[in-house]
Amino acid sequence: MLLDFFSHLRKARLPVSTTEYLNLLEGLSKNVGVLDLNRFYLFARLCLIKDESLYDRFDQVFQSYWAGREAAFDLNLDAIPDDWLKLSDKDALTEEQKAMVEAMGGWDKLMETLAKRLEEQTEEHHGGSKWIGTRGTSPFGHGGFNPEGVRIGGKGGQGRAVKVWEQRRYKDLDGTRELGTRDFKVALRSLRRLTREGRPDKLDLNGTIRATAQNAGLLDIKMRAERRNAVNVLLLLDVGGSMDYHTALCEQLFSAARSEFKHLEYFYFHNFTYEKVWKHNNRRHNDTVSVPELIRTYGKKYRLILVGDATMSPYEVLAEGGSVEHWNQEPGAVWIQRLQQHFSHCVWLNPEKSDYWQTTPSIRIIKELMHDRMFTLSVNGIQDAIEALKTPIPPNPVTNEP
Amino acid sequence: MSNADYIITDELQQAVDAALTLERPLLVKGEPGTGKTQLAIEIAQRIDAPLFQWHVKSTTRANQGLYEYDAVSRLRDSQLGDERVKDISNYILHGVLWDAFTSDQRAVVLIDEIDKADIEFPNDLLQELDRMSFNVYETRETITAKQRPLVIITSNNEKELPDAFLRRCFFHYIEFPDKPTMEKIVAAHYPSIKQDLLKSAMDVFFDLREVPGLKKKPSTSELLDWLKLLIADDLPSEALGSDELRTVLPQMHGALLKNEQDVHLFERLIFLHKQRNR
Structure with a gap:
């Protein structure tokens, strides 16, 4: 029964793990979160949900699962552990449920743990001593239960107290926080190049020992600069048009990159790189930076990351005047090669799913132009991209000077 | 505490x-x-x-x-x-x-x-x-x-x-305390506060939290500070709901609002409050 509830949560894509499920069982076996459904609700939420923006989804799953089963919950109280922990017949499981069991570490492991819990349970509650409050640890003075085993809250079933989960109080909590940038940050972190630059303000312990020894034991303190992340990143982002669908993802990448790299420069372009980029989207028509200037300003050691869906008409890449916004003297392909020549450590991140890459001609062309260095804008993609950024691309025979 | x-x-x-x-x-x-x-x-x-x-x-x-x-x-x-x-x-x-x-x-x-x-x-x-x-x-x-x-x-x-x-x-x-809980919290801190003053203050406070676009919503500790000021000045109980509202409150709002734009919004709210109570 409980396992069933657990699979319901997984089906609703709540990130609950086996460890947390076992925590829940452990708690129940120690009489935490039993006695009525409200208490169980709170305890289950405490164990399983680690993010307030998921509270609302949890409430909904809880509601849909337990609606109409409140009576079952009460009946089962006396029967804990047997009924709660009893697994439905293994063969009766659907393929889906079987897959889930596998995902939770395999059938045997699960059974083993459950059996162990079951054992502990029978040892602890023999005779009529069930439900005697074990809450002496409670710091708040109440929460102790009637030792006769009478439930608080009436006979159960109908007319009980307000159900917390039905109120859906946490509806507003969604979307008020920084979304999923942690994974990006961790992925970006591997691009770090730690160097010692600046003021020497840290004690160099090894150096001091060596110098002191050389000084015949007289203390000779050596200082050195702290290690800092010295990697320089130039980020060029595609905005507008078809990129609007990927705004959220790009913002995540951007905010992760901002906090990870001290030397981060960013510019925007539309669809493809031509002779100009800009820094502020609302002033893009009169406040632009030319690409040759970009190349002059930022040294060769900058890592270039282009972000764009690369979805456009092939003319926009290959032809003069192909741009949708202005007449470009030279095709975009030439400009991107110039960028590559200077910033030889470069990659293209594409928020579009890689399934579409083969069927979109412009993506194929750009991928080729990028020497296959195009990756999906996902955690795995970024990891691969960072790996690729460590080596330069082979020099390009473009002689077309601007 | x-x-x-x-x-x-x-x-x-x-x-x-x-x-x-x-x-x-x-x-x-x-x-x-x-x-x-x-x-x-x-x-x-x-x-x-x-x-x-x-x-x-x-x-x-x-x-x-x-x-x-x-x-x-x-x-x-x-x-x-x-x-x-x-x-x-x-x-x-x-x-x-x-x-x-x-x-x-x-x-x-x-x-x-x-x-x-x-x-x-x-x-x-x-x-x-x-x-x-x-x-x-x-x-x-x-x-x-x-x-x-x-x-x-x-x-x-x-x-x-x-x-x-x-x-x-x-x-x-x-969660942010609801009204009954908040009343308990306030009662625990200021047991002798005048009931009608408390009621008007709470109305203003919770209204204020509802104001969309507030940069920083006032929190419990800010409410408590604010009430402390109100009590210290020994305001008449009608002060928060009457015509004096507009002249009295801005002297105290520093405890509740810590941002210029928010103060602006607050003033508008008080104005509306006044109109409603007329």
């Missing part, structure tokens, strides 16, 4: 009970000013346990909570021929968790604002919080908790915490 001042909701109480019974760390989140930090202090008082506080900053490293080896002092002492030099343990500085683990009584540990630290910080504490023991490399000791302390961790959502860390914690989100 004394015992009676801290109002704890049933939900939070159950969460604390569960954390105590199952000896698992309790991660507490919630709007600023909902008493996250106060919770640990309060629990320590109520179960009469020693409290160890660890306030995390952006430069805090996980090791500092365990111990630090003061090599520089030892080096200096060696130059002066100090006797203490011979025993390395003289230079091991105990951290918060060390003290909590070796406490004879069950302790309460507060790890405050864990999200302020580096992104890897929580991961570095996984083992220590799980097993409640750690090794001291310099003296080859293992420090194991005599009694597993109750660990309360607070977070303000500035950084996401790693999954592995979350799996090992219980999580509770402290």
